[in-house]
Amino acid sequence: MDDQTKCVHLTGDWEREFHSLVPPVHRGSTVVFPTVDAYQRRRESFYDGYSYGLYGTPTSRALEAQIAALDSGSRALVVPSGLAAIALTTLSCTRSGDRVLLPDNIYDPVRTFAQTFLEPFGVEVAYYDPLIGRGIVDLVEDNVRLIWVESPGSVTMEVQDVPGIVEAAHARGIMVAADNTWATPLRFKPLAYGVDFSVTAISKYFAGHSDVLMGAISVRDEGLYRRLRDVSRVLGYGVSPEDCSLVLRGIETLSVRLDRAETSALILARWLEQQPEVLEVLHPAFASHPGHEHWRRDFSGSSGLFSVILRPTARPRLASVIEALEFFSIGASWGGTKSIVAVIDPAPLRTVAAPDDRGPIVRFSLGLESIDDLKRDLENAFRLFAADKPHEVLPPLRHRA
Ligand SMILES: *Cc1c(COP(=O)(O)O)cnc(C)c1O
Numbered sequence: 284m285d286d287q288t289k290c291v292h293l294t295g296d297w298e299r300e301f302h303s304l305v306p307p308v309h310r311g312s313t314v315v316f317p318t319v320d321a322y323q324r325r326r327e328s329f330y331d332g333y334s335y336g337l338y339g340t341p342t343s344r345a346l347e348a349q350i351a352a353l354d355s356g357s358r359a360l361v362v363p364s365g366l367a368a369i370a371l372t373t374l375s376c377t378r379s380g381d382r383v384l385l386p387d388n389i390y391d392p393v394r395t396f397a398q399t400f401l402e403p404f405g406v407e408v409a410y411y412d413p414l415i416g417r418g419i420v421d422l423v424e425d426n427v428r429l430i431w432v433e434s435p436g437s438v439t440m441e442v443q444d445v446p447g448i449v450e451a452a453h454a455r456g457i458m459v460a461a462d463n464t465w466a467t468p469l470r471f472k473p474l475a476y477g478v479d480f481s482v483t484a485i486s487k488y489f490a491g492h493s494d495v496l497m498g499a500i501s502v503r504d505e506g507l508y509r510r511l512r513d514v515s516r517v518l519g520y521g522v523s524p525e526d527c528s529l530v531l532r533g534i535e536t537l538s539v540r541l542d543r544a545e546t547s548a549l550i551l552a553r554w555l556e557q558q559p560e561v562l563e564v565l566h567p568a569f570a571s572h573p574g575h576e577h578w579r580r581d582f583s584g585s586s587g588l589f590s591v592i593l594r595p596t597a598r599p600r601l602a603s604v605i606e607a608l609e610f611f612s613i614g615a616s617w618g619g620t621k622s623i624v625a626v627i628d629p630a631p632l633r634t635v636a637a638p639d640d641r642g643p644i645v646r647f648s649l650g651l652e653s654i655d656d657l658k659r660d661l662e663n664a665f666r667l668f669a670a671d672k673p674h675e676v677l678p679p680l681r682h683r684a
Contacts, residue, residue, distance in 0.1 A: 346527040
């Protein structure tokens with residue numbers, strides 16, 4: 284064999300007897316077959332086996348099996364982002380003339396998808412009050428094909444009556460899809476409550492380290508799974524095996540990360556509730572919170588994301604208070620190891636009801652820093668709100684004993 288050939292052809296039995304604790308990263312675009320017959324029948328392997336790297340690798344299949352198991356589904360599929368998962372789910376069960384119902388507090392980019400994509404293609408979109416519950420029956424006209432729920436909504440945190448909506452929808456043969464990113468299947472399992480599609484932005488808690496973009500859809504029905512795969516194929520969706528490997532690693536610590544984020548969020552939410560600048564804490568575990576009774580009934584816990592509504596009088600100093608935070612970076616994409624804060628002012632767009640304009644909304648995502656550091660950080664920053672106490676310059680926490 285010439286060197287040029289040796290450069291491109293592997294020799295040796297190097298894969299034998301290496302049993303690792305972790306699933307290997309299988310890179311590959313082309314998949315090769317032992318016989319012409321196997322090659323010509325490769326499409327039979329589309330839904331389960333391997334026919335082309337874009338349609339699945341052992342690494343992506345390992346991740347999908349893991350996600351399906353956590354969701355108590357029979358099947359899952361991973362796609363390039365959470366938004367891609369929402370778009371794929373919607374496109375897989377609607378056509379021109381159909382109508383989709385979206386909760387008024389839905390993840391904001393979905394509105395843009397509806398407006399710039401669904402509506403021009405003839406799919407009608409209507410928004411509903413997320414707290415409508417069984418009252419959704421009044422909105423299910425004959426052409427409604429799909430109802431989305433997002434519970435809790437990722438800014439204003441209303442918790443929906445998911446089983447109530449599912450019952451009303453299924454009575455009319457309408458499918459229900461849930462964006463379960465806030466809870467993850469460790470805190471709420473939509474499929475167990477009759478939801479047809481459980482969607483998670485893997486970019487958040489599953490990946491968990493702010494370095495991967497991915498989404499997942501879990502289902503119990505083989506027909507729905509195949510339909511999702513078919514639409515995913517024509518859209519050319521695929522995920523990299525390296526990213527799948529990072530998510531597989533992330534999932535191993537998901538439960539401890541969520542426990543920590545949950546505890547820190549509850550401690551800080553209770554502290555924030557005492558602050559004079561805070562009008563209301565938006566956290567599903569708070570008894571006064573809209574939909575709290577559904578959270579108690581259906582969820583096994585909470586996560587690290589919550590919001591507060593500040594008094595309008597906080598506005599002039601808000602930016603300097605937020606910028607004074609040492610351990611909370613300003614950003615949108617939550618669910619990582621590092622704490623994040625986002626100022627949402629004006630309040631998010633609403634169609635059914637007027638936006639809640641009682642004051643600026645600040646959303647916190649708690650990471651894995653020490654709760655003492657995070658609390659001191661907030662205490663220091665919030666001191667800047669007190670107008671009569673002009674800027675007390677404290678040394679950064681990191682440099683203090
Ligand atoms: C982030 C997010 C998404 C979208 O996920 P990407 O991977 O960023 O596209 C969808 N829904 C919710 C609730 C989110 O927070």
